[in-house]
Amino acid sequence: MGFAAMRTLDGPLYLDNISVEAGSSGRGIGKALLNEVRSHAASLNARAVTLTTFREPVWNGPWFRRYGFQTMPLDRIGQGLWGVIDHQARTFDPATRETLWQLL
Template identity: 40%
Template sequence: MTSTRPVTSAEVRWAEAGELPGLVAVEHAADGVFAQMGIAFPAGTTMIEETDDPSRVLVAGAPPVGFAMIGWVDGLVHLDQLAVHPDHGRQGIGGRLLEAVCDHAASTGSAAVTLTTFRDVPWNGPWYAQRGFTVLDPAEWGPELAVLVAHERELGIELAPRVVMRRLLSGEAGGSGPR
């Protein structure tokens, strides 16, 4: 029996430089889904428009239908952005991208992956919690993470309660969970 799911949606790989401009449409479409929660992002550049470095971006599909953009914050891999085009939602693409980020982080020696997200949006805070992320108290933030959160507030991104989350990649407490 042949699967009806496009094979291209399952493939997670590093982006090519020429693919970065096309990811803007993916991010805009993914951001549009937040309107159902009453969240409308302020005008300005998207996260993906702020990088020209494909080594920071994992993509799913060819052409890409989702991406994860990463950086380093306080010596840990930080998930700057995870976006899947809503036409390709609920197919596990976001989960595969997230696992690829965690696998990459572990391979580089990062003890954890951090991120900032909306606390109550079902496909944000609760979704990450189901995948092994826990909320960090501000006292647990490093100096770079504190600056990043302050910068998000300055940009007007805190349109609903936000949290900082972390997933430990080794050890007993908060390990990476099932693969």
């Protein structure tokens, strides 16, 4: 039905990917997975959950913002996360991407 991949990166928990099978969307699976990610971050005493995503479509950046994620200030992005952003910029147009976080 769905999965979430995450790792600690620069202190916060970085959400590499959250995915729900197409036929299962709209059933609250993504929200449940996101709650598990938050719980895992709290169990690690992480101060935030961070992620990189597309600004659009609605199931990317807009979806995370609906659940309380905000644009991460550039001065709070650590070296590891900058590495992720730089790596993604080789494949994706940086203008289509955003870095979000949610403080815990």
